Amino acid sequence: MPKAMPKYTTPKGFLAMMDPRGWGERFQGNIVPLAPRRLKPALRLRRAENSGLPMTLGRIGSLEVRLARTAKDVKKAQKLRYQVFYEEMAAVPNALSLFSKRDRDEYDTLCDHLLVIDHDAPPKSFGKPAPRVVGTYRLLRQEIAERHGGFYSASEFAIEPLISAHPGRRFLELGRSCVLAPYRNKRTVELLWHGIWTYVLHHRIDVMLGCASLEGTDPSRLALPLAFLHHHATAAGEWSVKAVPERYVSMNRIGKEGIDAKAALHGLPPLIKGYLRLGACFGDGAVVDHQFGTTDVLVILPVEKISERYVGHFGPGAERHAA
Numbered sequence: 626m627p628k629a630m631p632k633y634t635t636p637k638g639f640l641a642m643m644d645p646r647g648w649g650e651r652f653q654g655n656i657v658p659l660a661p662r663r664l665k666p667a668l669r670l671r672r673a674e675n676s677g678l679p680m681t682l683g684r685i686g687s688l689e690v691r692l693a694r695t696a697k698d699v700k701k702a703q704k705l706r707y708q709v710f711y712e713e714m715a716a717v718p719n720a721l722s723l724f725s726k727r728d729r730d731e732y733d734t735l736c737d738h739l740l741v742i743d744h745d746a747p748p749k750s751f752g753k754p755a756p757r758v759v760g761t762y763r764l765l766r767q768e769i770a771e772r773h774g775g776f777y778s779a780s781e782f783a784i785e786p787l788i789s790a791h792p793g794r795r796f797l798e799l800g801r802s803c804v805l806a807p808y809r810n811k812r813t814v815e816l817l818w819h820g821i822w823t824y825v826l827h828h829r830i831d832v833m834l835g836c837a838s839l840e841g842t843d844p845s846r847l848a849l850p851l852a853f854l855h856h857h858a859t860a861a862g863e864w865s866v867k868a869v870p871e872r873y874v875s876m877n878r879i880g881k882e883g884i885d886a887k888a889a890l891h892g893l894p895p896l897i898k899g900y901l902r903l904g905a906c907f908g909d910g911a912v913v914d915h916q917f918g919t920t921d922v923l924v925i926l927p928v929e930k931i932s933e934r935y936v937g938h939f940g941p942g943a944e945r946h947a948a
Contacts, residue, residue, distance in 0.1 A: 674769075675737065678827050683819040683946035685812050687745040688759075690820035690946075693738035702738045702761040703727035709803040714840070715918025728801075735773050737764040739820045741804070741813055759808040760817055763801035766828060770798065778836050780869075781912040782923040787834075787866050794831035797824075799924075802896065814899065816946060823943040825928060833926040836912075837897050838919035844911060847920055848878035851911060853889035854897075856881040860906035860925050868910030874920070876911050897922070904930040 675692060683690045693699050706728035710716040722728060741760035748755060767788070770776045776798050778784060788796055799821070804813050825833070839847050855876035860866060867873065890898060908923030939945050 675827070678823070679947075682739075682823045683816055683943075685816050685946055687743055688813065688816055689742045689744060690816045691740060691742070692820075692824075693740055698740060698758075699733060699738055700727060701758040702740060702763075703729045703733065705758050705761055705805060706801060706803055709805070710917065713806065717916055717918075732763070732765065732777050735765060735769050737766075737824070738762075739764060739817065739824070741808070741816050741820075743808070760804040760813050761802065762799060762817055762821065764821070764824060765798040765800070766830075767796040767798075776834075778834065778923060781836060781872060781914075781921055782866055782868050782908050782910075784834065784866055784923070787864065787925070790863055791832065794927075795829060796832045796834060797828070797830040799833055799835035809895075814895070818899075819939055819943060819946045822939045823947075826943055831928055833924075833928070835924055836921045837894070837900065837924050838914070838917065838921050839894060839897070839911075840919055842913050842915055842918055842920060844874050844876075844878065844913065844920055847892075847911075849884065849889045850892040850897075851876040851920070851922075852879035852881075853884055853886065853893070854907045854922060855909075856884060857886075858901060858905070858907050859909055864906055864925050864927070866908040866923055866925060868908060868912050868923070872912045873910040874913055876909070876922070897924075900924050900926060902932065903935055904932045906930075 678692070680694075681689055681691050693702060703725075704727050707718070707722060707726050710728055711718050711722065716728075718728075739762040740758050742756050743759045744756045745754040746757035746759065765777060767776075776784060776788075776796075777800060778798060802817070804817075821833075824830075839850060841847055844851060855878075859876075893901075903926060905924050905926040908925065912921045913919075914921055
């Protein structure tokens with residue numbers, strides 16, 4: 626659980642823990658993601674496991690939030706991610722992504738993809754308004770992750786001790802979030818979170834986690850926001866998590882007394898500020914992701930710690946924007 630709505634996880638994974646033959650063939654040092662024809666069985670699995678969820682999770686005006694239903698839906702999410710991460714921001718595509726104009730990896734076949742669709746989106750050229758995917762989030766439930774090698778964010782943060790310490794809790798990983806530039810507003814973000822809240826309630830999720838990103842790969846230039854998170858929002862006790870040792874970057878770059886809180890908050894991406902408002906805490910240490918041109922932090926959000934204000938806003942049963 627992403628630069629006005631930046632990417633919130635990075636395209637890595639547990640490739641060392643998985644048999645590459647199960648994902649694809651090697652291509653210039655990268656794993657070629659599964660072909661679209663292999664996406665369809667995975668999507669059928671997701672639909673079966675989400676039985677009981679309404680087709681539409683919420684609406685605000687012409688905007689609808691729902692899960693991807695087909696391989697074509699997933700391709701649209703991947704194209705949106707490519708547009709935001711690679712064309713607008715600083716991510717460096719591999720040859721496959723550059724050729725396909727899609728941000729894609731092996732986790733796309735395992736995850737549920739939350740989509741915000743504008744049914745009256747302006748046409749790209751002449752013509753009538755048409756539905757368009759304008760926002761997306763990628764959701765990976767613990768039981769799915771454990772069957773396929775683990776969570777995505779474990780390549781950056783040592784999350785296994787956290788999960789092992791809470792054997793009775795269900796974890797959900799949030800990632801790959803982005804929104805098309807003209808839609809980066811309260812309405813779109815609220816609809817995304819309404820979809821997530823509906824999904825969390827349906828699957829009885831107890832804890833959300835995921836990587837969130839600050840733009841830039843020089844931690845010294847991000848000293849103020851990183852130090853603010855370190856001193857004011859680091860997870861403690863049973864929720865404590867550290868970046869993996871070989872990638873650990875200290876966030877304690879300014880003393881607590883030297884932090885201008887207002888300036889620090891201004892320097893945080895909107896999604897991280899949103900997580901803070903919800904009641905999230907953050908891992909110890911950051912990770913530099915040179916491929917995406919970001920510095921990543923780990924978000925930990927136990928559902929029990931979500932502010933009552935936000936639960937009341939969306940409704941204890943996610944009634945607010947229900948279709």
